[in-house]
Amino acid sequence: xxxxxxxxxxxxxxxxxxxxxxxxxxxxxxxxxxxxxxxxxxxxxxxxxxxxxxxxxxxxxxxxxxxxxxxxxxxxxxxxxxxxxxxxxxxxxxxxxxxxxxxxxxxxxxxxxxxxxxxxxxxxxxxxxxxxxxxxxxxxxxxxxxxxxxxxxxxxxxxxxxxxxxxxxxxxxxxxxxxxxxxxxxxxxxxxxxxxxxxxxxxxxxxxxxxxxxxxxxxxxxxxxxxxxxxxxxxxxxxxxxxxxxxxxxx
Numbered sequence: 562x563x564x565x566x567x568x569x570x571x572x573x574x575x576x577x578x579x580x581x582x583x584x585x586x587x588x589x590x591x592x593x594x595x596x597x598x599x600x601x602x603x604x605x606x607x608x609x610x611x612x613x614x615x616x617x618x619x620x621x622x623x624x625x626x627x628x629x630x631x632x633x634x635x636x637x638x639x640x641x642x643x644x645x646x647x648x649x650x651x652x653x654x655x656x657x658x659x660x661x662x663x664x665x666x667x668x669x670x671x672x673x674x675x676x677x678x679x680x681x682x683x684x685x686x687x688x689x690x691x692x693x694x695x696x697x698x699x700x701x702x703x704x705x706x707x708x709x710x711x712x713x714x715x716x717x718x719x720x721x722x723x724x725x726x727x728x729x730x731x732x733x734x735x736x737x738x739x740x741x742x743x744x745x746x747x748x749x750x751x752x753x754x755x756x757x758x759x760x761x762x763x764x765x766x767x768x769x770x771x772x773x774x775x776x777x778x779x780x781x782x783x784x785x786x787x788x789x790x791x792x793x794x795x796x797x798x799x800x801x802x803x804x805x806x807x808x809x810x811x812x
Contacts, residue, residue: 600812608802658697690720714740
């Protein structure tokens with residue numbers, strides 16, 4: 562027993578037994594679940610075999626927030642209005658945000674004439690929107706877990722439908738866009754880029770409501786993505802089919 566006591570005392574003396582110094586706590590840095598280094602690149606393949614990529618090329622500041630910019634190669638015209646293919650992003654408050662102002666304007670400018678073309682067959686239509694600052698789209702909020710839901714986006718846009726480019730032929734319109742996100746499940750997933758032990762399946766439901774004459778019409782769309790922490794989006798599924806990650810490079 563005495564031998565054990567002597568050994569313990571020697572250990573305590575060796576590592577500062579009796580010292581008045583208080584150990585300095587080590588600050589824990591939250592894990593970077595969404596890669597944000599300049600030079601990070603993801604390459605995807607669509608259901609039709611076409612490929613596209615996005616790369617973080619630089620950063621900028623807007624509205625007192627710091628963003629990282631995405632640069633795309635190989636996107637089609639339809640992809641320009643996809644809220645999952647944002648032009649930039651920021652990570653803050655345990656959330657990943659996509660700026661949506663430009664996307665919202667483009668979406669309304671292109672989608673609304675299609676929805677009302679039957680009422681104005683043969684007439685030239687133009688959309689005039691009032692200036693607005695839509696909120697950022699909340700792509701993720703951490704920690705993720707199955708059945709967690711959140712309001713990813715909600716904004717209202719006012720404007721007018723201009724017929725034949727005549728100022729006197731303007732019809733007021735209201736449009737609201739809302740997107741809700743929900744974690745469906747967490748499970749392993751395999752893509753051409755590799756196998757991932759943990760990926761979150763997240764479903765986004767978009768509702769586009771516009772009011773005209775004064776009837777309201779609602780358009781709903783669904784997209785599902787699979788997100789692998791520390792890697793990013795590894796798979797996307799919508800009405801066009803499945804898009805899968807085929808390679809990625811981080812500096």
